[in-house]
Amino acid sequence: MSSCFLANSITDIKVPKCTQVYFPLVSEPNMAESSKAVSLTVEQEQPEAKPPHEGMFLVLTYLPVYEVVLMSQVCTSMRDAVNNDILPWLNVTVERPLNWRLNDEILFKVTSKANGNLKTLTLISCARVTDEGLQRVVEQNPLINKLRIPGCTGITPEGVLRAVKTLCQKSNCLKTLSINGIYNVQKDHLDMLIMNLRKNQPTEEQQKQQPVYYHERGSLSVFKHEESQRFIDLDICPRCSEVRMVYDCPREPCTRREWPLSPCRGCKFCIPRCENCGGCIESGEVEEGACEDIFCLECWLQLPKCSFCNKPYCKQHSNWWCTSSDSSLICKVCDENSHGYTYTDVL
Numbered sequence: 001m002s003s004c005f006l007a008n009s010i011t012d013i014k015v016p017k018c019t020q021v022y023f024p025l026v027s028e029p030n031m032a033e034s035s036k037a038v039s040l041t042v043e044q045e046q047p048e049a050k051p052p053h054e055g056m057f058l059v060l061t062y063l064p065v066y067e068v069v070l071m072s073q074v075c076t077s078m079r080d081a082v083n084n085d086i087l088p089w090l091n092v093t094v095e096r097p098l099n100w101r102l103n104d105e106i107l108f109k110v111t112s113k114a115n116g117n118l119k120t121l122t123l124i125s126c127a128r129v130t131d132e133g134l135q136r137v138v139e140q141n142p143l144i145n146k147l148r149i150p151g152c153t154g155i156t157p158e159g160v161l162r163a164v165k166t167l168c169q170k171s172n173c174l175k176t177l178s179i180n181g182i183y184n185v186q187k188d189h190l191d192m193l194i195m196n197l198r199k200n201q202p203t204e205e206q207q208k209q210q211p212v213y214y215h216e217r218g219s220l221s222v223f224k225h226e227e228s229q230r231f232i233d234l235d236i237c238p239r240c241s242e243v244r245m246v247y248d249c250p251r252e253p254c255t256r257r258e259w260p261l262s263p264c265r266g267c268k269f270c271i272p273r274c275e276n277c278g279g280c281i282e283s284g285e286v287e288e289g290a291c292e293d294i295f296c297l298e299c300w301l302q303l304p305k306c307s308f309c310n311k312p313y314c315k316q317h318s319n320w321w322c323t324s325s326d327s328s329l330i331c332k333v334c335d336e337n338s339h340g341y342t343y344t345d346v347l
Contacts, residue, residue: 060088065110066098089113095124102126104133111137118144125151125181131159138163142170150233151181157189168196178233185243190234197231211248214268215278215315239270247271251279274299275314290331291317308334 060068060082068089072082082088092111094102107129111118118141123129129152138144144167149155160179167174177197179185212230235246244267248254254264264271264280272281275293287300290311295303303312304321307328313320322335330338 062091063088064093064095066095086114086117090117091120091122092118093120093122093124094126095122099124099126100128103128104130104136107133108136108140111141114141116141116143120144120146120148122146122148123152124148125153127151127153130154131156131162134159134163135166138166142167143173145173146176147174148176148178149182150178153181153183155182157182157185160185161189161192164193164196168199172199176231180233180245185234187236187243190232190236190243193232211250212246213250213278214247214273215250215276217245217247237267237270239266242267242269244269247273247278249273249280250277254280275316276303289314289317290333291320293317304329306331306334308338 060071063071068082072079089110092114094107094110102123107123107126111121118137121137121141121144126149129149131154134149134155138147147163147167149160157179160177160182164174164177174197177193179193210230212233233245234243236242237244237246246265246267249264251264272286272294273279274281274296275289276295276299279296281294281296285297287295287297288311289295289300289303290306290309291313293314293316295312295314300312303314305312307324307330309331311331313331320332322330322332324330324335
């Protein structure tokens with residue numbers, strides 16, 4: 001994301017109010033000026049454009065930064081709302097395709113539009129954001145109650161802890177923290193983060209922490225209410241004792257057991273899980289898909305399969321299907337083999 005997309009104004013597109021139509025002058029052959037042409041101006045009244053519905057301005061609050069910028073190019077009213085109103089900037093979400101362009105300076109410019117009233121900051125895999133950039137933002141916006149920075153590898157556990165302490169000391173508003181994908185988070189870091197976050201959580205809310213399922217790990221939606229989720233996404237795996245994402249099992253026999261003492265609760269390295277349903281998989285039930293993900297036997301039987309290798313795709317890779325001449329489904333690998341080329345060669 002370059003800084004030019006945050007310009008304070010966007011050039012207006014001027015629509016002409018009249019259209020000039022040129023007609024050749026048709027006259028008698030003996031007239032001397034038969035080859036001349038005259039310009040006739042036909043006045044055409046252009047219908048006045050109606051302003052957007054008021055509900056459109058409320059939608060801006062829930063859009064990622066990339067879509068907010070696109071909305072600013074729709075019309076003058078939308079442009080003014082994006083540039084002059086703090087409402088679209090109270091909840092900042094940066095994801096693809098702008099995440100790899102975001103750096104500390106641009107992040108500060110984006111969050112400054114909230115005038116210190118930023119509520120939610122979500123940065124998905126923004127590797128160029130550092131500890132200094134994050135700290136500068138939280139000091140300017142002490143009212144942040146949801147901080148999500150998964151995959152931001154430029155931020156260290158010490159930087160996260162400093163930012164959380166700053167928010168908890170200034171306003172005690174921070175309630176949700178997501179840091180999965182940040183390197184070298186140790187048990188000491190996790191204990192300090194939990195200690196600070198629990199100051200903002202009522203006792204009954206701490207006891208009502210909801211389970212996390214493996215197949216829902218990537219379904220981050222800005223329209224989804226997350227008040228019932230855990231106040232921190234990382235946990236200590238009960239099997240390997242490492243600080244990782246710990247998943248619960250949605251299978252009915254497993255959910256009947258007393259949570260969180262279920263034996264099938266653990267990280268993805270300790271317990272294999274079905275990519276489709278998120279359930280735990282026993283050693284004899286593992287089935288491989290065309291996308292090299294694993295499935296439980298029940299999901300493997302229900303999913304559509306390749307006509308050649310008889311392997312399915314998971315939900316995340318369902319758009320990878322190819323179609324043969326007889327309209328049957330073919331996976332990418334079998335399609336490459338049938339044509340004698342690979343997709344990497346074509347690209």
